[in-house]
Amino acid sequence: MRVELQNIRKHFGEVRANDDISLIFEPGKIYGLLGENGAGKSTLMKILSGFQKPDGGKIILDGKARRFDSPADALAAGVGMLYQEPLDMPPFLVLENYLLGQRRGFAVNARQAAKDLRELGKKYGFDIQPEEHIRDLSLGERQQLELLRLLAGGAQLLILDEPTTGISTEQKVLLFDSMRKLAKDEGKTLILVSHKLDEVQDLCSQVFVLRKGKLVGEAKLPCPNELLVNLMFEKLPPRRERASREQKQVALELKDAVVATPRLELQPLNLTVYAGEVFGLAGLEGSGQEILLKACAGLLPIRSGSMQLGHQPLDQLDYHAARAGGISYMAAGRVEEGLVAGLTLTEHMALVDQEAGFFVDWAGSRARTKERVQHFQVVGTSESTVEQLSGGNQQRFLFAMLPSSLKLILLEHPTRGLDIRSTDWIWQQLDERRKDGTAILFISADLDEVVERSDRIAVFSGGRMSRVVDAAKTNAEELGHLIGGEQ
Amino acid sequence: MRPGWLDRIWPLLPVLAALAFTSVLLLLFKASPVVAFSAMLEGAFGSSERILNVIAFWIPLLLCAAGLLITFQAGLWNIGIEGQIILGSIGATWVALSLELAAPLQITLEILAAMAGGALWAGIAGWLKTRGGVHEIFGGLALNNLAIILTNYLISGPWQPPEGGSFRGTVPFGEHALLPLFDGSRFSPLALILAGTAFSIVMIALRNSTWGLKLKALGRNSRSAFLLGVSSNREAVLAMMFCGALAGLGGAVRVLSWFDSLRQSISGGIGYLALLVVMLAAYRVLWVPFVAFFFSAVLNGAIVLQLRTQLHSSLGDILTGVMVLFVLLLGDPIRLRGLRRAKDDG
Structure with a gap:
């Protein structure tokens, strides 16, 4: 035909x-x-x-x-x-x-x-x-x-x-x-x-x-x-100069870790992410990078091999224990996986209040919400429901809910659908976090973003992770070959 | 957002629509709606005894509806509430038949056993859902049938009266085992106090407790709630058991004051009615007692209706059933508002 x-x-x-x-x-x-x-x-x-x-x-x-x-x-x-x-x-x-x-x-x-x-x-x-x-x-x-x-x-x-x-x-x-x-x-x-x-x-x-x-x-x-x-792939824009990492402390380490879903089994993973480092994961969607992120968050079990957060083994971790241990996971679907439509900002803040007793401290939660809304420049009020916010403001509010001290932040498409202003703002926030030694592991479909924002990069293709490349030294061509499944 | 006029008058809309629909139905059968409805009114409020009856029927209905507010908040369809009432009745009966203590202690133990029975039955449904992936509607329906079978076994087997198994019920309990009744009616002031307390606890739990907030998040988006740190499975089972305990208490009220023994179909369909009550109240806490009272009045009035006119008492069921159909047809006001907003945005 x-x-x-x-x-x-x-x-x-x-x-x-x-x-x-x-x-x-x-x-x-x-x-x-x-x-x-x-x-x-x-x-x-x-x-x-x-x-x-x-x-x-x-x-x-x-x-x-x-x-x-x-x-x-x-x-x-x-x-x-x-x-x-x-x-x-x-x-x-x-x-x-x-x-x-x-x-x-x-x-x-x-x-x-x-x-x-x-x-x-x-x-x-x-x-x-x-x-x-x-x-x-x-x-x-x-x-x-x-x-x-x-x-x-x-x-x-x-x-x-x-x-x-x-x-x-x-x-x-x-x-x-x-x-x-x-x-x-x-x-x-x-x-x-x-x-x-x-x-x-x-x-x-x-x-x-x-x-x-x-x-x-x-x-x-x-x-x-x-x-x-x-x-x-278009030519990448020149990468801005940025402060180099000094810390060499290991934040996250995977050794021969095998993770699988019914759909895709990843090749054994070996990966080290350092404290204060931004590590980018590129690759076509569904190539396995999402699975790695979920495993680090405790949402998928590690079948064999090992995973460590600092010096603490994490192999049999569940999601809530990972959260308590200083790992935050932000999924791509903000209103599907992260925020609860129909609940106000104050209700969200009360929900994640770690010192919550039997009764909700409404006055305290409202005050905290107002303070965070202002600090994180969320366009909305403490009584807005989350679905009334725009995508950029939802993402800002998710950041506003993060605990103050974290060891590792896992992000799926952190700036998807956001305008340039919100994107820059989010990366500013993440850079602030790096200074405290928080490691950042993120997925993005936008190759420019991966190269621009990461210290190091790995590429996923068909369930296999490529060699790790230095973001300052790579180019679109090298990444293109890796995305295409070459080694 | 402030509730608009539509939200405020909401429960009246389906009620009026159902009255109109039932009137047309009556006219088609050449009966007078005026006569029928005034007979029902008379039946519900015509004498102090009838009013007390309406209140006595209202109490377990309110208890169940209060429990369902919790499970609905968590996004659970606890249709197994019928079985939970029955298990409550069985629990209370077990204590009533096997112990002989001073009335205050006896009644306390009966009530605790009833709440434990209801919570157990609800807990099984919750466990099946969270561990086995069995939807609570199917698990609940199965457990309802098991509860009925269990009742039939008990009243025709181990608990059958000395004069022989008639499948009708156990022997009437002694005076010390029954709730103190008001002036020879079926109304027990103690039961009213218990129901009022339970309802207040539910109201506070939903408005001000951290648990209530977790359930709200769970009911709206269980995935996000989980990611925000809510132990979804644990809270779901707890919500079920809480509702089961209140339903069990309702079951105790049925055997210890409305009746005086465990009988076949002890729940009288109160669990299903309570589901309708909460839906008609559009899940609003404060409307629930009023809607439940209205249901109780309609159903009790319908019994007199049958005695007075040639109309069958099922007219009451028709009226409440049609009301709920109108609720489902018109949709709840929250959804209506959502649609309007979507239209404005679009």
């Missing part, structure tokens, strides 16, 4: 996620779509697969303009998308999941369907057992099933969003073989959304690069990696 995107536009508020993008995908080829966090590739693919509607532009399939109201609509027109997290139903059987979402009659011929599914699986070398439960499958197997479901549903264009994150090497080889077969033998069109340069080079014949919502370049593959990195 020949797919043409014409002048696709999609805005989220001020942000131009897709800014007038036009592309053509020919049948029988595998295309790569590259770009860093927030470049707009996911948005573009969601529009193409019917998950989101564009603000403007046209989707033309084999010369006919199409509009999709839902992913099912898109699949009926031959467009199937394999999401990073497969859209399946964990309590279901493999067969049930396969039948789901297929537009056939009311009656289901289960036996025939099971036979079809087995044969289809065999064709691509997938070992699929229709009577197994989805929840017992590995991520790679769920992905294979989802791929078969899309093919059975008549997909002529297949979009694969970061398909190799979290699957085994054998599964990856199998997946790539099937992708080549689909393109070459069956003439289907494939789009691989990825940030792993090696995979794109290996598999694709042509690549499009997006940056900040715009198409910034394309290349026939293979080509030198440098060319792609230069297209993906």
Whole structure:
């Protein structure tokens, strides 16, 4: 199927996620779509697969303009998308999941369907057992099933969003073989959304690069990696001079620490963060940096290896003990994970009051709230509820609630969605904290911020942490290669 | 934000809507709404005995509703409150049948056993939720059925009267084991004092205690509450047990004053009614006693209605049920305000 995107536009508020993008995908080829966090590739693919509607532009399939109201609509027109997290139903059987979402009659011929599914699986070398439960499958197997479901549903264009994150090497080889077969033998069109340069080079014949919502370049593959990195990442602004660290006290130390979620198991981690240091973690979202942060906060268990805060072992720590021990964790979702909508600022302050007795000290809490609101320049009153604050003020208020003495602050996207003034203010606060010997470990999707604000940097890619680089000496190119999974 | 006029008159809206709806229903059956409602009014307040009855029924309802204010605050649907009332009744009965002490001591022990029974049953539901991931609605419903089965077993087995198992109830308790009653009615002033105390404790806990604040945070956003340092699981189980203890106390009031023995369906559906009361009161603490009293009056009045007219007493249930449906239909005022604000912003 020949797919043409014409002048696709999609805005989220001020942000131009897709800014007038036009592309053509020919049948029988595998295309790569590259770009860093927030470049707009996911948005573009969601529009193409019917998950989101564009603000403007046209989707033309084999010369006919199409509009999709839902992913099912898109699949009926031959467009199937394999999401990073497969859209399946964990309590279901493999067969049930396969039948789901297929537009056939009311009656289901289960036996025939099971036979079809087995044969289809065999064709691509997938070992699929229709009577197994989805929840017992590995991520790679769920992905294979989802791929078969899309093919059975008549997909002529297949979009694969970061398909190799979290699957085994054998599964990856199998997946790539099937992708080549689909393109070459069956003439289907494939789009691989990825940030792993090696995979794109290996598999694709042509690549499009997006940056900040715009198409910034394309290349026939293979080509030198440098060319792609230069297209993906802009030159970094010069880094401002800053005071060097004097303290060499270890704040946090991980030795061969293994942390895992059902979705991703991290390679054993070795990491030392010093007191007063700002340590930045870069990488595409979902590459494992969030998992590391949660483990340090006591929100995920460490399966093996060790973790120490100063000289104190933290292996079997729970979150509340970590908090009491001087570790603060600030999640990315401020109103989802951090603040309680419907509660006033005073109520929040009373809630985190460590000397609270049986009764709430309302007068004291109100006074403390007023003082902090002023000191932290929160635009709001002690009686405002948190959802009445803007994002920047919510973040300021979260800082206002931090205890005065801390050993380690863990931050997920501390300045996401904030304007420059708030961003600068937050980093000023963090710099103040550094002077007291507080270590800061943060994640950011903004590479400029990571380089600008960190002393040292590590990059995550597919569950593996790169070597640690000195922020003053690195450049966009080096980080780009690391984000691309090179060592 | 100051409550607007809508918030202030809120409980009246569904009440009026339900009266109108029920009137239409009565007219369709060619009955006169005026006659029906005045018979209900007469039934509830026509004599001092009837008024005392309304109050006596109101007390356990208020106790349960007070407990539910705590669980609702924590974001928990304690539908297992029925079973907690029953376990309270069983606890009180156990002491009443097995001990023979001076009345003050006897009654104190009965009440403590009742509160422990209710708290235990609620604690199981809370434990199932926090440890086993069983939603409190499903755990609660299962425990309600178990409580009913347990009652039936007890009154037809170990606690059956000497004249033989009739599945109806235990022998009536001795005078010393029952709550002192007012002037031969079913109303016990002691129970009223206990309910008033419990309600005040709930009010203070919700407004001024650190625990109440933690529950509020938990109910609105358990993830954030946890991250802000609230031990979510512990507080959830405690909230359940607190509510269970009050429901158990309500159960004691049922066996020790409304009845004089443990019987089948001892709770009389008071737990479910209390859920409706709290919803109709839109989770506002101060409205709860009034709404509960109104429910008690309607349901007691409906019994006389049946004697007086040819209408069935279930009209009272219809009236309260429709009222709650209107509450759910109209949404609570907080949500309404939210919608209006969203519209203004949008």
